[in-house]
Each structure stands twice: as structure tokens, then as C-alpha cells.
Amino acid sequence: MERKELEAQIIKMVAQCYNADEAKLSVDSVFGEDISGTSVMMVGLVSEIENELDAMIQLSDAAACKTIGDLVDKVEEEL
Amino acid sequence: MSVLDKIYEKAKANPQKVAFPEAENEKMMQAAYETGKEGYIKPILVGDSTRIKELIAERGYEESVFEIIDIAEESYKNDVVARYVALPHTMLKEKAIGRRMENPLYYAMAMQAVGDADVTFAGIDNTTGDVLLAGQMIIGLKEGISTVSSIGLCDIPGFEGSEGQLLAVGDSAVCTNPTPEQLADIAISAxxxxxxxxxxxxxxxxxxYSTLGSGQGELIDKVKEALAIANEKRPDLDIDGEFQLDAAIVPAVAAKKVNRESKVAGKANVLIWxxxxxxxxxxxxxxxxxxxDAYGPMLQxxxxxVCDCSRGAPVSEIKGNVVISAVRAMGQK
Incomplete structure (x- = not known):
């Protein structure tokens, strides 16, 4: 999968899991600042990535990602 | 009769199915065996059945006390997966849950999610984080609840509260700095x-540190906001505040400081920090x-x-927590 396509998919998933406006998100969006939510939302996001992209990311690794771009890097490594 | 005696009696009257995904662990197996043998629970050991059976024999336990689930056996696993994905609001799809179930912790929780176990008891080999993650992913949070939290049950010699020596307190273990919404959910769950x-x-x-406006500031504002949310979400519950600790549990202090009707002031049996x-x-x-004595933390x-025990817990404490979790499961049915 191309990087841009992966970024778009993950941005969409973040918007869905965090009830955020997809149009306002980018790879530079920062978790905890631009994207706020509870830990269960991160669990939902990790589950969604696992379901849709077949990439099993540890929650601790996902939680350590500062930006959506960092998360895309993690998923790319896993793929 | 002590509170634990009452809980043990309740457990024995209706033993619940408790899944142990850390079945090979010596302390865990002993706790599962003794609570099963004494009739408080129906223990289910989840893992490598060959190894589990070897250990049961080595340790001198009766195999008939346990139900043993082999995670490598495909037909039952496929059945659990099929029933899990058919449930509403599950987070994982078929392939993902199948893969996660290679880990006994997730396997046990999937069994619980489909109703083949009432409780999953872990935490001696897995970290609290592992248990919380698996719980959130497989069991899920109650509708309307935004956070996992915990309460402890304190048995305080000499305390003369509205439940005698007993007082429930939370959250002292899980949710570090709750938002008003999360604080409201902790109270409701408690x-x-x-x-x-x-x-x-x-x-x-x-x-x-304030009773009904006696103090001011953002720390108090958070508690007031949480109270308003809790009362709006669950008007059926008696949740009140904001109170200082003495106004919450001492009738004479409440009479002085709380100048309005309250079903809680002076006689609270649950305190939310x-x-x-x-x-x-x-x-x-x-x-x-x-x-x-403080029993818990009980995850909620x-x-x-879902029950997480301390990794350093002795068998006696594990047994107590197993029985408490079984009675909680009974109470939820």
C-alpha cells in the first residue's frame, strides 16, 4: 500500500474512533492536543487498524505515538 | 460474621465459572484449585492442556475439579470466534479475534464475552496494563461509561459508619487524573x-477539600461538574457532594456543614476521591x-x-479476590 493511501486510511480511522472532523486532521495532528479522547478510544483505534489493515500494534506503542504520522510509521513497520 | 465470610457464603450458594488464563502459574493454579474444590467457583483453566494436565498431576491436584480448555484445539475456538463476532458492538473482527485468542488472556475473555465464563481472573503473569487492554478490547466498557476504574473495600477497626466498619472508596488504583466525565463515571460504577x-x-x-462551596477553585469545580454529570446520567443513584471527608461520613459534622437535605451527607458508604x-x-x-484491611482493587x-490481581499477591489474597469477583459477577446477572 502506498504511504499516502495508508495515511488517508489511518486519518479516517482516527476521525471515526475519536469522533473528530476528518477534514481537520493531518499526519501532523498531535494526540492529546489536536486529538483528545479517552484511553478506550485508543483501544478502539488499535482494534480498527488490526481489523482493516491486518496490523497488530501494541497499545503501548500506539500510545507512545505523538502524531498521526508516528502512528502511520508504526503501522508501516508492521505491514 | 465478617464481610468476607458473607461473600464466601454467597459465592458457595451459586458458584460462578471463573476462567484462569495464567493456569500454569503455581499460585494461580493453587488458588483456582482450592476455591474450586471448596465449592466457591467452577474453575476453568485456559492454555496448553497437555502442560496444564502434567502440572495438575505434579502438584497433586484432582483434575476433575477443573474444566480445561486447550487453546490449540480448533473446533471450540472457531465456535467461540463465531459467537463473538455475532455479538453487537465488538471491537475485533473474525481474523483479528482469532489471532488474539492465541494468547490465553484474550481466549479467556472471548469465552467470557460469549457467556462461557462469568469472570476472567489474571494479573499474576500479565501486567495490569495487559489485563486492562484485553478487557477494554474484548469485554468492552459498559454503555455510557468512559473509563475503567476501581474501588477498594476497607474494613476499618473502630470505624462506626453507616455500614459498620466497612467503607468503599475509589478510585485509588487506576484512573490517574479523571476528567469531570470520568469522575462521574467512577462514582456511577462504584x-x-x-x-x-x-x-x-x-x-x-x-x-x-470543600463542603458545598466552603472552598473555591478549579480542583473543586471539577468535582462539582462531575457531580452534576453523575446526577444527570443516573438520577436513580444517591450521589451527592461536594463534601469534605468528615462531612461525608460523620453525622454530627454533616449536621453542621450541610445545611440542606441530603441522603448521603454524614452517612456515605462510598467515597469518590x-x-x-x-x-x-x-x-x-x-x-x-x-x-x-483493604480488599481490591476491584476493576469496574x-x-x-474482569479481575486483575497484584503480581506479588499470596495465594490467600488471590483466593479472596477470586471469590469477590465471582460474587460481583453473580450480582451483575
């Missing part, structure tokens, strides 16, 4: 927990200076009972 475990009519006080700094310190004060907020 009320449901004590109702299920102890048949109490919960009277829950939101505690901080504003954050984990307070909660953790407070529970240690109760233990150190009040010489109290999940759709059904």
Missing part, C-alpha cells in the same frame, strides 16, 4: 459495584493509621467482571 457485591443501597459522596494522588494516599492512610466499568 455504586453499581457495591450494589452487586454487597447488596448495599449506595450512598456515594464526591469528596474534596477527586484523583489518584488523593485516592492512593488516602487508602494508605486508612491502612497505616486506621489499621484497616467493564461490561462484565
Amino acid at each position: 455504586c453499581d459495584t457495591v450494589k452487586g457485591l454487597l447488596d448495599w443501597e449506595p450512598r456515594c459522596a464526591m469528596v474534596c 477527586p484523583d489518584l494522588n488523593v485516592g492512593n494516599t488516602a487508602v494508605k492512610l486508612i491502612q497505616q493509621f486506621g489499621h484497616a 466499568g467493564f461490561n462484565s467482571i
Whole structure:
């Protein structure tokens, strides 16, 4: 999968899991600042990535990602 | 009869199915065996059945006390997967849950999610984080609840509260700095927990350093906001505040400081701390200076009972927590 396509998919998933406006998100969006939510939302996001992209990311690794771009890097490594 | 005796009696009257995904662990197997043999629970050991059976024989236990689930056996696993994905609101799809179930912790929780177990009991080999993650992913949170949290049950010698020596307190272990929404959810979950475990009519006080406006500031504003949210979400529950600790549990202080009707002031049986700094310190004060026994932490907020025990816990403590979690599961049915 191309990087841009992966970024778009993950941005969409973040918007869905965090009830955020997809149009306002980018790879530079920062978790905890631009994207706020509870830990269960991160669990939902990790589950969604696992379901849709077949990439099993540890929650601790996902939680350590500062930006959506960092998360895309993690998923790319896993793929 | 002590509170634990009453809980043990309740458990024996209706033994629940408790899944043990850390079945090979010596302390865990002993706790599962003894609570099963004594009739408090129906223990299910989840893992490598060949190894589990070897260990049962080595340790001199009767195999018939246990139900043993082999995670490598495909037909039952496929059946659990099929029933899991058919449930509404599950987070994982077929392939993902199948892969996660290669880990006994996830396998046990999937069994619980489909109703083949009532409780999953872990935490001796897995970290608290592992248990919380698996619980949130597989069991899920109760509708309307935004956070996992915990309560402890304190048995305080000499304390003359509305439930005698007993007082439930939370959260002293899980949710570090709750938002007002999360604090409201902790209070709501705590009320449901004590109702299920102890048949109490919960009277829950939101505690901080102010009683009804006697102090001001953002720390108090958070508690007030949480109280408003909790009352709006669950008007059926008696949750009140904001109270200082003495106004919450001492009738004479409440009479002086709380100049309005309150079903909770002076007779609270559940205290909700504003954050984990307070909660953790407070529970240690109760233990150190009040010489109290503190049972728990009991995890709450999940759709059904998930239990995490301390990795250093002795068998006696594990047994107590297994039985408590079984009775909580009974209370949720």
C-alpha cells in the first residue's frame, strides 16, 4: 500500500474512533492536543487498524505515538 | 460474621465459572484449585492442556475439579470466534479475534464475552496494563461509561459508619487524573459495584477539600461538574457532594456543614476521591493509621467482571479476590 493511501486510511480511522472532523486532521495532528479522547478510544483505534489493515500494534506503542504520522510509521513497520 | 465470610457464603450458594488464563502459574493454579474444590467457583483453566494436565498431576491436584480448555484445539475456538463476532458492538473482527485468542488472556475473555465464563481472573503473569487492554478490547466498557476504574473495600477497626466498619472508596488504583466525565463515571460504577457485591443501597459522596462551596477553585469545580454529570446520567443513584471527608461520613459534622437535605451527607458508604494522588494516599492512610484491611482493587466499568490481581499477591489474597469477583459477577446477572 502506498504511504499516502495508508495515511488517508489511518486519518479516517482516527476521525471515526475519536469522533473528530476528518477534514481537520493531518499526519501532523498531535494526540492529546489536536486529538483528545479517552484511553478506550485508543483501544478502539488499535482494534480498527488490526481489523482493516491486518496490523497488530501494541497499545503501548500506539500510545507512545505523538502524531498521526508516528502512528502511520508504526503501522508501516508492521505491514 | 465478617464481610468476607458473607461473600464466601454467597459465592458457595451459586458458584460462578471463573476462567484462569495464567493456569500454569503455581499460585494461580493453587488458588483456582482450592476455591474450586471448596465449592466457591467452577474453575476453568485456559492454555496448553497437555502442560496444564502434567502440572495438575505434579502438584497433586484432582483434575476433575477443573474444566480445561486447550487453546490449540480448533473446533471450540472457531465456535467461540463465531459467537463473538455475532455479538453487537465488538471491537475485533473474525481474523483479528482469532489471532488474539492465541494468547490465553484474550481466549479467556472471548469465552467470557460469549457467556462461557462469568469472570476472567489474571494479573499474576500479565501486567495490569495487559489485563486492562484485553478487557477494554474484548469485554468492552459498559454503555455510557468512559473509563475503567476501581474501588477498594476497607474494613476499618473502630470505624462506626453507616455500614459498620466497612467503607468503599475509589478510585485509588487506576484512573490517574479523571476528567469531570470520568469522575462521574467512577462514582456511577462504584455504586453499581457495591450494589452487586454487597447488596448495599449506595450512598456515594464526591469528596474534596470543600463542603458545598466552603472552598473555591478549579480542583473543586471539577468535582462539582462531575457531580452534576453523575446526577444527570443516573438520577436513580444517591450521589451527592461536594463534601469534605468528615462531612461525608460523620453525622454530627454533616449536621453542621450541610445545611440542606441530603441522603448521603454524614452517612456515605462510598467515597469518590477527586484523583489518584488523593485516592492512593488516602487508602494508605486508612491502612497505616486506621489499621484497616483493604480488599481490591476491584476493576469496574467493564461490561462484565474482569479481575486483575497484584503480581506479588499470596495465594490467600488471590483466593479472596477470586471469590469477590465471582460474587460481583453473580450480582451483575
